[in-house]
Amino acid sequence: MTITPGPPDTTSVASEHTDPRRPDRARTREELTRGTFDLLVIGGGILGTSVAWTATQAGLRVAMVDAGDFAGATSSASSKLVHGGLRYLQTGNLKLVAENHRERRSLATTVAPHLVNPLPFLVPVYEGGPHGAAKMGAGVFLYSALSAFGDGMGRLLSPVQAARLAPGLRTEGLKSVAAYGDHQMNDSRMAIMTVRAAVDAGTVVLNHAEVVGLRSVRGRVTGAELRDRADGTEFGVDARLVLNATGPWVDRLRAMEDPDAAPSVRLSKGAHLVLRTPEPWRAALTIPVDRHRVSFAIPWEGRLLLGTTDEEYTGDPAEVSVLPSDVEQILGEAELGIDAPYLDAAHIDYSFAGLRVLPGGPGDTSSAKRETVVTQGRGGMLSVAGGKWTTYRHIGRTVLAELRKVRSVPLAEEMADPLRTVPLPGLASPDAVAQRIIIDREPGARLDPRVARHLASHYGSLAMDIAAMIREDPALGERIHPDGPDVWAQVVFARDREWAVTVDDVLRRRTTVTVRGLETPEVRARTQRLLAD
Structure with a gap:
């Protein structure tokens, strides 16, 4: 089964309900048309949601809309990891790894410990492989040290020890296994809980609301015209500032503001497979494909998550899908660390593909930096794209810093720290x-x-x-x-x-x-x- 992130499905929708707890779309539309918001966020993925949550905490009146569902595209098509980025050690970017670790630990201990789960990771080292045991042992030790050994000490395991944690581990030619700790999550649930946090703080949100045009006064973007895809109702939202956080569609909205705007990002497709296994795994595999790339095998929701691919995508973001060549590649790379009988294509329960949004420029997408890009268009609309799930709260802080420069937004000099410890709803053991x-x-x-x-x-x-x-x-x-x-x-x-x-x-x-x-x-x-x- 394949999910194609993009516009929402066309299933008929429910009639409204009088339950006061239930989101009432008509009432929400009315609120969106009332007065002028300080900030209108277009795009309800984790990036837009993070900005909306952060800006609302800072005292702004914020609205957020999405043409599809919240986290309906890239944000629910990730590798489901909250991690420090072991591969960044390869480039010597120790500062980035340490920063990622700090945010990972914050999510796992104070912000969302009920949603973010610790998980051992194993890196198999084979004869003739791209990395030696000594190098990998030193790497996972340094990785652990950069997190202040919050998840234990990186170390080397014997093949027998590792096979107890990952029953399908290929042991032929296996010399050693490096072990370290990271975290995982259900990205869809994390995103929905973050939307709830933004709403609890005061953000007004509406999904399945498509932008059909931008409002402007004397050449400056001042809001958006929208159509509710649930019933076809058209309405408008006024705002002092509009933020384009539409992910793979970011340049499409920028072109709505300025038809001559040059592309600002490029896209990389990441495909994943979800596989049934005969027994549960208690650890994930980080499988070296070559000196620079790895493939993951991660126990997740009672299945094994395999992936991912990383190839430039130039088609319509709404049509991204898992192709037979993606399945062949993912299973082939998994065979580098997993016994072939485990990887029967008949055991694939689900597959999905998402699009990473990367800074524009030359070179292979696999080597492009996973950084956040913030630009301002001719009409004053801010556009933000890129970044990592692990540091999604930092994206809110980055955009808030840009908002300080915009005179039309009434930000106080003394704002609440967007990275202060505000847990997601439901915090409990x-x-x-x-x-x-x-x-x-x-x-x-x-x-x-x-x-x-x-x-x-x-x-x-x-x-x-x-x-x-x-x-x-x-x-x-x-x-x-x-x-x-x-x-x-x-x-x-x-x-x-x-x-x-x-x-x-x-x-x-x-x-x-x-x-x-x-x-x-x-x-x-x-x-x-x-x-x-």
């Missing part, structure tokens, strides 16, 4: 939440511990709200698919509390149904009925 869910069940209605753990690790303390829905309507505690941990109460929660409009919003990004290969016609039909309830 997943273990404690799961135990509480189980204990709170009525006698004879005990919730499956696997479901309770799943809810706790994807929603934090907000899982208690889902558990309360199940107490009121036990039918909502039924699993969406018998082979997965998601339950129907999550669909209702996505509809009423997480801005889900279409079936794909729910199954691909609010739950894990699609990524586990469990999306059947029957599941889609019942999900649509719940959305329309």
Whole structure:
């Protein structure tokens, strides 16, 4: 199964509901048309969401819109890692690795410990491979030292020790294995929780709202004309400053401001496969492909995530997809570190492709810097693109620094520190939440511990709200698919509390149904009925 990030699906949407907790699109549109916002963010990926959250914390009146779903494209098509960037050691960029580590540790300990999970990583060293055991051992030790050994000390393991953690590890010709610690996440859930944090701070948000034109006064961009894709309603938003955070579409919106604007970015496609395995893995593999490139095999959501590719993409961002050549490449590179029987293409449950946004310039995309690019157009619109998931809060700070230079935005001299410790909603110990869910069940209605753990690790303390829905309507505690941990109460929660409009919003990004290969016609039909309830 393949996901193609881009415009939203055309599934019919639900009628509105009188539940005051439920996002009301008509009421939101009315609020968006009222008065003038300090900042209008166009693009609801993690980059735009981070800026909206940060700017709202700084005291601005902020609106954020997206033509598709929040995190509907690149932001939900990543390798699901929160990491320091081991490969940056190869270029000697120790400062960048240390900075990444600090933000990684902050996310994992104070901002989102309920959503970001520690994971051991193994680097196999083979005879005739691109790196020797001594070099890799020194590398993972330095990598650990740059994180102040917050995840233990990088070290070398024997092949036998490593095979216990990664059952499919290819042991033929294996000399040694370097081990280090990093973190992973469910990027879709992280993004939705960050949208919720921005809304809790005061941001007004609307997904499935396409920009059809820019408003301007005397040549300066002062807002946008939009069309609600849910029902076709057209409306406008006025703002002192407009920020273009549309990711792969950034140059398309810049051309709307200035038809003569030169391209500012280039795109690189990253494809991934999600594979069933006969037994669970307890560690990820970082597989050296050559001296500069690696491929990952990461245990994720009960599956094994393989990838990624890194090749320049020049087509329509809405049409990016996983091609047979991508599958062949990913499986071929995985064979460098995984036994071939593990890599049967018949075991692929899901595949997806996203687009990295890179600074324009010559050279191979794999060697291009993963940095944030901020530009200002002829009409005054700011455009921001690029960056890493791990440092998404830093992007908010970078853009806020640019906002200081814009006189039309009323920023106080003393602003709140955008990197101060503001946790994402739901902050709580997943273990404690799961135990509480189980204990709170009525006698004879005990919730499956696997479901309770799943809810706790994807929603934090907000899982208690889902558990309360199940107490009121036990039918909502039924699993969406018998082979997965998601339950129907999550669909209702996505509809009423997480801005889900279409079936794909729910199954691909609010739950894990699609990524586990469990999306059947029957599941889609019942999900649509719940959305329309």
